[in-house]
Amino acid sequence: MTAGEPVLEVRDLHVTFGDVRAVRGVSYAVRPGEVLGIVGESGSGKSVTSAAVMGLLPPSATVTGSVRLRGQELIGAPEKRLTALRGKTISMVFQDPLSALTPVYRVGDQIAEAVRIHQKVTKEQAMVRAVELLDLVGIPNPGQRALGFPHEFSGGMRQRAVIAMAIANDPDVIICDEPTTALDVTIQAQVLEVLKTAQRETGAAIVMITHDLGVVAGFADRVLVMYAGRPVEVGAVDDIYYRMRMPYTVGLLGSIPRVDRGGRQPLVPIEGAPPSPAALPPGCPFEPRCPMAVEECSVAEPALLEVGPGHEAACIRWADVGVRPPGRHAAQAAAAVRGGRGAQEVVLRVDGLVKQYPLMKGSLFKRRVGTVHAVAGISFDIRQGETLGLVGESGCGKTTTLMEILELVKPQDGRIVVLGQDTARLAAGDRMAIRRDMQVVFQDPLASLDPRMTVHDILAEPLRTHRRGDTGSRVRELLRLVGLDESHAARYPQDFSGGQRQRIGIARALALEPKLVVLDEPVSALDVSIQAGVINLLDALKSRLGLSYLFVAHDLAVVRYIADRVAVMYLGRIAEIGQVDTVYDGPMHPYTQALLSAIPLPDPERERTRRRILLDGDLPSPADPPSGCRFRTRCPKFRTLAANERSRCVESEPEVRALAQDHGVACHYAEKLEVVQNHEESHP
Amino acid sequence: MSLQEEELAEELRQPPRAPSRLRMVGGRFFGSTQGRIGFAVLAAMFLLAFVGPLFSPWTYTDKDFTAFLQPPSAEHWFGTLQTGADVYAVTLRGMQKSLIVGLLAALLSTALAATVGAFAGYFAGWTDRTLSWITELLLVLPAFLILAIMSPLFGDGQWVLFVVMLALFLWMVTSKIVRGMTISLKQREYIQAARFMGVPPVKIIFRHVIPNLSSLLIVDATLNVSAAILTETSLSYFGFGIQPPDVSFGTLIADGAKTAVYAPWTFWFVAALLVVTVLAVNLIGDALRDAFDPSAARKVRR
Numbered sequence: 001m002t003a004g005e006p007v008l009e010v011r012d013l014h015v016t017f018g019d020v021r022a023v024r025g026v027s028y029a030v031r032p033g034e035v036l037g038i039v040g041e042s043g044s045g046k047s048v049t050s051a052a053v054m055g056l057l058p059p060s061a062t063v064t065g066s067v068r069l070r071g072q073e074l075i076g077a078p079e080k081r082l083t084a085l086r087g088k089t090i091s092m093v094f095q096d097p098l099s100a101l102t103p104v105y106r107v108g109d110q111i112a113e114a115v116r117i118h119q120k121v122t123k124e125q126a127m128v129r130a131v132e133l134l135d136l137v138g139i140p141n142p143g144q145r146a147l148g149f150p151h152e153f154s155g156g157m158r159q160r161a162v163i164a165m166a167i168a169n170d171p172d173v174i175i176c177d178e179p180t181t182a183l184d185v186t187i188q189a190q191v192l193e194v195l196k197t198a199q200r201e202t203g204a205a206i207v208m209i210t211h212d213l214g215v216v217a218g219f220a221d222r223v224l225v226m227y228a229g230r231p232v233e234v235g236a237v238d239d240i241y242y243r244m245r246m247p248y249t250v251g252l253l254g255s256i257p258r259v260d261r262g263g264r265q266p267l268v269p270i271e272g273a274p275p276s277p278a279a280l281p282p283g284c285p286f287e288p289r290c291p292m293a294v295e296e297c298s299v300a301e302p303a304l305l306e307v308g309p310g311h312e313a314a315c316i317r318w319a320d321v322g323v324r325p326p327g328r329h330a331a332q333a334a335a336a337v338r339g340g341r342g343a344q345e346v347v348l349r350v351d352g353l354v355k356q357y358p359l360m361k362g363s364l365f366k367r368r369v370g371t372v373h374a375v376a377g378i379s380f381d382i383r384q385g386e387t388l389g390l391v392g393e394s395g396c397g398k399t400t401t402l403m404e405i406l407e408l409v410k411p412q413d414g415r416i417v418v419l420g421q422d423t424a425r426l427a428a429g430d431r432m433a434i435r436r437d438m439q440v441v442f443q444d445p446l447a448s449l450d451p452r453m454t455v456h457d458i459l460a461e462p463l464r465t466h467r468r469g470d471t472g473s474r475v476r477e478l479l480r481l482v483g484l485d486e487s488h489a490a491r492y493p494q495d496f497s498g499g500q501r502q503r504i505g506i507a508r509a510l511a512l513e514p515k516l517v518v519l520d521e522p523v524s525a526l527d528v529s530i531q532a533g534v535i536n537l538l539d540a541l542k543s544r545l546g547l548s549y550l551f552v553a554h555d556l557a558v559v560r561y562i563a564d565r566v567a568v569m570y571l572g573r574i575a576e577i578g579q580v581d582t583v584y585d586g587p588m589h590p591y592t593q594a595l596l597s598a599i600p601l602p603d604p605e606r607e608r609t610r611r612r613i614l615l616d617g618d619l620p621s622p623a624d625p626p627s628g629c630r631f632r633t634r635c636p637k638f639r640t641l642a643a644n645e646r647s648r649c650v651e652s653e654p655e656v657r658a659l660a661q662d663h664g665v666a667c668h669y670a671e672k673l674e675v676v677q678n679h680e681e682s683h684p
Numbered sequence: 685m686s687l688q689e690e691e692l693a694e695e696l697r698q699p700p701r702a703p704s705r706l707r708m709v710g711g712r713f714f715g716s717t718q719g720r721i722g723f724a725v726l727a728a729m730f731l732l733a734f735v736g737p738l739f740s741p742w743t744y745t746d747k748d749f750t751a752f753l754q755p756p757s758a759e760h761w762f763g764t765l766q767t768g769a770d771v772y773a774v775t776l777r778g779m780q781k782s783l784i785v786g787l788l789a790a791l792l793s794t795a796l797a798a799t800v801g802a803f804a805g806y807f808a809g810w811t812d813r814t815l816s817w818i819t820e821l822l823l824v825l826p827a828f829l830i831l832a833i834m835s836p837l838f839g840d841g842q843w844v845l846f847v848v849m850l851a852l853f854l855w856m857v858t859s860k861i862v863r864g865m866t867i868s869l870k871q872r873e874y875i876q877a878a879r880f881m882g883v884p885p886v887k888i889i890f891r892h893v894i895p896n897l898s899s900l901l902i903v904d905a906t907l908n909v910s911a912a913i914l915t916e917t918s919l920s921y922f923g924f925g926i927q928p929p930d931v932s933f934g935t936l937i938a939d940g941a942k943t944a945v946y947a948p949w950t951f952w953f954v955a956a957l958l959v960v961t962v963l964a965v966n967l968i969g970d971a972l973r974d975a976f977d978p979s980a981a982r983k984v985r986r
């Protein structure tokens with residue numbers, strides 16, 4: 001930790017909107033060069049805190065307390081002084097880079113403008129500085145890109161430009177509010193790397209606000225955990241991850257799926273949902289969900305107590321909270337034996353599936369200017385009782401694949417066979433039968449439930465459609481099955497929390513006792529503590545009802561928990577497919593290796609020692625994929641090859657080859673590389 | 685887990701009534717003050733219109749040649765017209781016609797707008813093209829002229845035809861709005877979910893699309909009640925609407941307006957009843973909209 005005077009000091013900050021107390025007493029200090037991580041779930045007040053520090057809250061908010069930037073008080077300071085400080089001494093990086101850039105100005109001009117507001121330089125000098133900054137944040141061809149407009153940049157590039165703007169004036173503090181949440185993991189790894197460079201260059205202190213405990217583990221020096229508008233635990237990063245003293249932190253860490261842990265052990269979700277800031281319980285705000293709660297807990301809200309050097313926790317039972325040395329959680333039962341695949345019936349087979357969209361241009365007269373090859377010939381199958389995880393970053397074609405399967409029509413090319421029926425030759429009656437046996441759960445539970453229907457009607461709809469009698473008792477049974485109360489049937493979807501809504505979505509999918517359930521990112525819209533409960537539910541239902549899942553996700557850690565087999569997609573092709581543990585423990589395709597190594601682990605020690613394979617650049621456009629191997633423009637392996645070896649990658653497209661039993665890889669030069677060692681192995 | 689036992693327990697217990705949408709909406713409609721008042725007033729108006737005439741010695745065709753243009757008295761409760769007709773009797777008779785014409789035309793036109801718009805938006809392709817073409821055609825036809833030309837047909841007992849014609853010229857604009865909203869609703873995941881569940885398209889339209897446009901449709905229907913009554917009034921004013929000897933609010937207001945200054949009873953009773961009717965319909969509309977919209981209810985409760 002860096003010594004010295006704190007550059008930013010927040011003391012007893014409170015923010016209220018009307019009677020809602022969004023932030024209730026936050027204090028922290030950051031020193032130059034220090035990184036403070038503020039972690040919390042949605043509604044914990046973490047973003048409001050940073051907005052209050054920047055003075056960016058709407059006038060309806062009442063802010064009290066003290067925020068000192070280099071000794072200057074910011075709360076109550078005149079707007080003029082704040083404007084002079086913002087962007088110069090303190091700057092901010094937001095989650096959505098598009099909102100931080102003005103769409104009608106060139107990116108370079110915007111950065112130059114940021115320079116010129118606070119420094120007396122000529123236009124040309126400012127522009128030169130802007131190009132330098134773009135270079136610093138790793139934008140290729142910075143001179144040329146500086147002339148581009150924000151919409152011409154990809155998400156990752158935009159975030160880099162925003163970081164360039166944030167460091168334009170050598171700020172003392174950079175506040176990053178979920179800077180990588182909207183990005184794919186390989187891009188997230190790049191941007192985090194850029195942030196580290198930026199910090200090195202400017203020596204600024206960084207306040208990193210995030211919900212992702214993995215991102216913080218490898219990046220922060222100190223961590224502040226927020227719950228219900230208050231810090232509940234503060235300490236050095238190792239204290240928080242290995243010597244935590246607050247049951248909430250324990251719960252949070254226990255509920256994150258980790259990519260480095262072999263599957264089949266259930267996650268430990270935190271019961272219930274966070275309290276609404278408008279109706280807080282009288283005592284400890286975590287009391288209703290705390291597994292260690294005792295009677296005293298509901299008497300008064302515990303204050304932050306010193307529990308170790310530089311380590312504070314707000315729990316009266318902190319001394320009893322079990323500490324977790326690195327790797328302690330690893331002692332797990334051996335993964336359940338996953339029997340041979342051959343014996344089971346195939347419920348879904350996709351064979352050489354192709355889906356292309358015409359790319360249109362012009363508003364009045366549309367003309368076709370190209371073809372988007374969204375899915376370019378993929379094959380996989382799912383057997384009875386099996387879960388296949390289909391993973392990939394945005395734009396890889398996984399959602400298109402899923403939609404093609406759900407449409408139940410003849411694909412443009414290839415074959416889809418659902419439950420033994422080829423979709424190209426379906427009669428109306430057969431299609432209806434498949435619609436009964438194949439169900440879907442969508443990503444956003446609120447969008448997938450009709451807001452105007454009661455839960456009863458929602459759950460009864462599939463039953464009525466397929467003429468199953470006695471809906472009333474079946475609906476009650478379904479609600480119990482997914483862990484909801486029968487009395488919930490009379491409510492509307494909006495009366496539920498995110499996790500409960502997703503349970504309703506799952507209940508609806510199970511109403512007809514399907515054989516195959518297609519899950520489209522079913523947990524990615526949920527907070528970690530809630531997500532764990534839904535993952536466990538899905539897993540339990542699968543074994544109890546003998547379901548098969550097609551699980552589409554971008555989060556590889558979640559897939560490791562739930563899937564038996566995994567298929568990694570890149571730009572419309574399958575890069576690697578195989579049994580989950582085989583793929584995760586010994587990925588052979590360079591893309592899988594990069595993807596796995598990019599996922600941050602909630603384990604500071606391992607994060608520090610880990611080797612990360614960083615990919616260059618962005619996903620190429622699916623309208624114009626590279627010749628030969630589609631991954632070659634970004635492939636780290638490709639760069640190490642000799643010229644004669646490379647020509648093979650450029651000229652011929654690798655097909656998926658079986659390299660081991662149930663392990664197929666689409667790379668000419670595949671070799672094993674361990675990028676995430678298993679927890680068990682590293683800590684015997 | 686023994687499912688059998690559970691099922692048995694299930695059988696033994698009297699299952700509570702399934703909380704389906706219809707019941708919820710009904711419950712919430714009558715749970716709101718607005719809804720109760722609106723409904724009560726409108727019911728009272730209907731009662732008055734259909735039962736009221738039974739208590740009066742006069743019918744709407746009777747003429748009292750001893751009392752022309754007399755103010756209200758024990759004999760003639762609302763006074764008499766220039767022709768000697770009893771105002772109470774003719775007003776109630778007019779109200780019967782106007783209530784039925786107004787409500788029916790409004791419901792019919794909104795239903796037409798919802799159905800045509802939702803089908804055009806949901807199915808796209810040639811269905812959309814055909815329906816949109818019809819909509820546009822009706823939009824450019826001179827409605828008033830056609831109604832005027834057809835007016836001789838609306839005579840004796842043909843008011844149903846009149847209602848249909850009125851409705852036919854009221855629905856187009858709403859239908860275009862509904863079509864646009866359906867196109868965006870169609871992308872929503874809950875519609876997709878229903879589709880992938882195997883729910884037939886027509887059912888999706890009536891179960892998911894139209895209920896989610898209910899706020900718009902109810903406001904539209906409420907406005908249409910007034911619009912229908914007023915269109916009828918103006919048609920009747922020119923002599924094209926309800927044909928004598930039958931009367932309606934329109935014909936009564938047209939006649940009453942001429943004598944309103946020196947014989948206010950010929951005009952004010954009709955006008956007041958018209959205002960009360962429109963208000964009641966609006967109250968019902970508001971309450972219905974809130975009852976359909978789950979988020980509105982919460983705002984009220986808070």
Ligand code: SF4
Pocket residue numbers: 246247248284285286287288290291292293294297302314315316317318
């Ligand atoms: S104070 Fe009590 S309820 Fe709160 S976290 Fe500690 S043990 Fe749990």
Ligand code: SF4
Pocket residue numbers: 589590591629630631632635636637638649654666667668669670
């Ligand atoms: S085929 Fe070549 S370019 Fe493609 S992944 Fe393998 S090594 Fe890389």
